[in-house]
Amino acid sequence: MTAPELSCSSDPVSGSDADVVLLAARPGDDGPVLLAPDGYEWVAPLLSRLGAKGAADEFTRIPAQGAGPQVVAVVGLGDRSDAAGLRLAAGGAVRQLTGTDSLAVAVPVDDADAAEALLEGAALGAYAFSAYRAEPKEPVRRITLHATLDDARLERVRSVVGGVARTKDLVNTPPADLSPERFAELAVEAADAAGVASRVWDEAALEADGFDGILGVGRGSSRGPRLVRLEYAPSGASVHLALVGKGITFDSGGLSLKPGASMVGMKSDMAGAAAVLSAIVALAELAVPVRVTGWLCLAENMPSGTAIRPNDVLRIHGGTTVEVLNTDAEGRLVMADALAAASDEHPDAIVDVATLTGAQVVALGHRIAGLMGDDELVDRVRTAAGDVDEAVWPMPLPRDLKALLKSDVADLANTKLGMTVPGMLLAGVFLREFVGSKADSDERIPWAHLDIAGPAFNTGGGWGFTGSGGTGVAVRTLVRLGEQLSAG
Missing domain, CATH: 3.40.220.10 (Leucine Aminopeptidase, subunit E, domain 1)
Structure with missing residues (x-):
């Protein structure tokens, strides 16, 4: 770092x-x-x-x-x-x-x-x-x-800047050197140093606990997938925030293969997981009195004889089945597993961060992240982002879009083929289906989704404090959100 x-x-x-x-x-x-x-x-x-x-x-x-x-x-x-x-x-x-x-x-x-x-x-x-x-x-x-x-502010700068640098390092590392297993090892090392508890699921554990989304996406690679759970739980914390990060260490598109030029930069498809890791470590270093659990969904999406095929059906953690129509819509499959698992713990709020859709870049460009979800939490995330000057813009999640995810054989399809769709919004609608309910209630856990596909990786010239390559976007927003929640 x-x-x-x-x-x-x-x-x-x-x-x-x-x-x-x-x-x-x-x-x-x-x-x-x-x-x-x-x-x-x-x-x-x-x-x-x-x-x-x-x-x-x-x-x-x-x-x-x-x-x-x-x-x-x-x-x-x-x-x-x-x-x-x-x-x-x-x-x-x-x-x-x-x-x-x-x-x-x-x-x-x-x-x-x-x-x-x-x-x-x-x-x-x-x-x-x-x-x-x-x-x-x-x-x-x-x-x-x-x-x-004062010393507290100086330490805050050190921790936040260190977290952004860690995220940039992870995003910039060539994919050959950052397999899901290696990412998990680095996450555990960083967590241990900050006093953050961790657990790693390998392929056998993923299968035993029903994480078919992560397993399915990682099936085409010779380097197996991982799920990492991090937990920072200071005594006296009254708020529990769950963070979910997409960690596709390289995205070829799988059998729905991307064009060659579109694969360049796909080492950055794990930027959401990197941001979640760094934010939790920073919150722990700063002893912010908020409980935070992090879920890093790590897989490499590759084509091979063992890769998932269009029309395959995956059973997501918790039981919902998904028909895969496009293997290049893989991020939402690994995120679905983690959102369901995070929901099992009934946190007070869930925020996920993902380089999820090319449609985000079309809609908002390379400097503004798309923000979707429940209004009150979206407002909180937007305020946190504004405090640290990270650009986000709220987007709707129209309920009628769910009808586009109909499958003939499964509970849902992972996308809609054959027509022009609002891809960023449709992906958000898909993710929303895996957010569970509050404890002893049918009311859904407050949830927000950040699509950072464009802002996560700068392919142009430097501007402000941002150089080329990984930007470390969302780390500062997530740290500020944790601070805000801890203050009520």
């Missing part, structure tokens, strides 16, 4: 031994307005002469004068100087400081929320996945924030 060393300092930045000091600027009527501590007034006129305007994403380097860091970097804020704007700007600047060992962040801020966002953004931007490069890219390794931030 690659995450920078973070610290705070109340000392003047002029005495810092960092390689670079980071300042900020915003547009003004007479040129850029510099946001910097005393001693850096000389930077403002240089910015104007260099043509800088303080616009968003603008980045300027200037040789320093006198003692302290030898390079001054100035990032533009544009019209956003709120916490979200500071987070994005700091991350965008740090992404461009590859090869810099140490950084001092000296942007004056008015409150602790802004200071935390500034440090978090800088730390999120200090990421590079270089395990497979002959000449590794070295991100900023040490970041010192020259502002007041």
